[in-house]
Amino acid sequence: MIDIQHVTKRYKDVTAVDDVNFTIRQGEIFGIIGYSGAGKSTLLRCLNLLERPTEGKILIDGKDLTSLSDKEVRKERQKIGMIFQHFHLVSSKTVFDNVAFSLKAAGKTKEEIQKRVPELLEMVGLSDRSRHYPAQLSGGQKQRVGIARALANDPKVLLCDEATSALDPTTTKSILQLLKKINENLGITVVLITHEMEVVQDVCHRVAVMENGKVVELGEVYDIFAAPKTALAKQFVRTVHSLELPERLLAGRKGPIVQITFQGESAEEAVISETLKQFNVSANILHGQISYIQDRPLGTLIIEMIGSNADVQQSIDYITKRTNQLEVLAGVA
Ligand SMILES: Nc1ncnc2c1ncn2[C@@H]1O[C@H](COP(=O)(O)OP(=O)(O)OP(=O)(O)O)[C@@H](O)[C@H]1O
DSSP: OOOEEEEEEEETEEEEEEEEEEEEOOOOOOEEETTTTSHHHHHHHHHHSSSOOEEEEEEEEEEEEGGGGGHHHHHHHHHHHEEEOOOOOOOOOOOHHHHHHHHHHOOHHHHHHHHHHHHHHHTTTOOGGTTTTTSOHHHHHHHHHHHHHHHHTOOSSEOOOOOOSOHHHHHHHHHHHHHHHHEEEEEEEEEEEEEEEEHHHOOOOOEEEEEEEEEEEEEHHHHHHHOOSSSSHHHHHHSSOOOOOOOHHHTTTOOEEEEEEGGGGGGOOOOOHHHHHHHHEEEEEEEEEEEETTTTEEEEEEEOOOOOOHHHHHHHHHHHSSSEEEEEEOOOO
């Protein structure tokens, strides 16, 4: 649906986006994650040509935006809503007028605006705030106004530029739920950039990990959580699924310490107890958790395995076969 074809954006000697090439599918919530300066904002702004790529093409539904004149781009941009970290509301206008603004800009009649704005406010749960000014709203409510304004002209795509970064964790969850609802109910493709892996875990279907202007890893969110390939993706996964063990525990171990990741159904199987029954080893459970990503369980367990070298090795081989991933964190003492 959104084809990003070899897009590069340079500012003098800085290459903010470096030959990025991937496709965002119709109806998905696509996350772009990276640390500050990775090029996320620049890439997002290239998607609606707020920034013109220095090289490469952006195609939306097969239409090459980069080949259009500025006037034509402004028209196309009405089909692409955008929300921002700091909301960008007009402080002198009421909630109603902030939302009406987009409709006026698109040439809608007064009657159409009077009908449409209440529908939009209802959708974002702000029907009772229509006559308030932005200064009278909480951060979460301001972002809801931003979302209503972005949806005013029935866009096919919603771009979210760090939309929850200025919000507290509870408000972040509620805004993410709203984005999810909009995606599911209206079928709008959502592209969001963030530096928080938790946001990706909560709502995204797929994610691209960016570093130095490049996409270093891209895939289904579940797969990246289950088996991140690059050091950067591993770092981001660890920010959510942190299973750090105290040094003291590692120093006093009697056998190897292994981390096992269970994917899908195997998370609910008793692989460990079966292993202990079959082989002459005992296991010391040090840490464990099960997360649900897109309603699929992903389990992580850290155990110390105690027994003869041969038995321990056989158990490790058995568990590796039964689960998708086993990593030895510390070898034999
Ligand atoms: N208008 C500009 N002029 C010059 N350099 C820019 C401009 N916009 C961005 N850059 C540079 O491009 C690089 C990528 O910036 P960008 O804002 O896209 O990163 P980001 O991943 O979104 O970071 P953040 O999360 O801090 O916004 C940075 O080195 C930045 O300084």
